[in-house]
Amino acid sequence: MFTDIVMIIEYTKGEEYGFARACLICVSLNLIIQSILAFVVNADMPLQVILQEQFYTFTLIKPGIDAYRVATGVEMEEGRKVSSREEMTGARIFEMVIEAVTGTVIQASAIFSSAQFRTPTAFLALTSSISAAAFPSAVISYDYDSNSDTRSKSPSFYGYIPNSLGRKGICFASLFFVSACYLVIRTLACLILAARNVSWR
Numbered sequence: 173m174f175t176d177i178v179m180i181i182e183y184t185k186g187e188e189y190g191f192a193r194a195c196l197i198c199v200s201l202n203l204i205i206q207s208i209l210a211f212v213v214n215a216d217m218p219l220q221v222i223l224q225e226q227f228y229t230f231t232l233i234k235p236g237i238d239a240y241r242v243a244t245g246v247e248m249e250e251g252r253k254v255s256s257r258e259e260m261t262g263a264r265i266f267e268m269v270i271e272a273v274t275g276t277v278i279q280a281s282a283i284f285s286s287a288q289f290r291t292p293t294a295f296l297a298l299t300s301s302i303s304a305a306a307f308p309s310a311v312i313s314y315d316y317d318s319n320s321d322t323r324s325k326s327p328s329f330y331g332y333i334p335n336s337l338g339r340k341g342i343c344f345a346s347l348f349f350v351s352a353c354y355l356v357i358r359t360l361a362c363l364i365l366a367a368r369n370v371s372w373r
Contacts, residue, residue: 176271176275191278198275199271202271207226209259217251234263241256257319261315267304279298
């Protein structure tokens with residue numbers, strides 16, 4: 173999100189208000205959705221807990237809190253609608269779809285269409301957006317596959333993560349790389365189609 177904010181400032185300075193507004197909408201919409209999700213999950217909890225979760229969301233530390241809860245195996249509290257794992261998965265999916273993937277397309281479009289945005293900062297922001305989409309995707313896949321409950325429930329689907337620590341790292345890196353490459357290819361395809369003014373009619 174930090175790089176998105178940086179690029180919003182850059183687009184505004186370059187008077188590319190369309191790109192700036194698009195990025196701002198994505199960031200704002202993601203925060204709103206994350207806030208709604210946190211409220212729905214904790215709606216039956218005490219007000220203090222609800223406000224605390226909202227604080228985590230708007231200070232942008234909620235992903236770290238969720239990851240800590242999942243990693244330490246925090247038990248599901250009474251009153252919460254879903255487990256920490258399910259909440260984290262939902263939050264990361266929303267973040268990927270609403271902010272990371274769309275941010276990648278917007279930033280790539282700006283680089284593709286204007287030479288003034290072909291700067292190290294712009295490419296760094298683009299790389300960050302790609303990573304922000306690929307990393308949660310890899311984490312979700314890895315987390316669910318290595319979970320004993322999901323493996324026991326669907327052994328024919330889960331179980332591709334090896335037991336060796338080194339191979340686990342290679343597998344995670346592969347998941348990340350595949351997700352990143354897939355996003356880059358789809359983004360480039362969209363940009364090429366847009367540049368050629370392809371009509372589907």
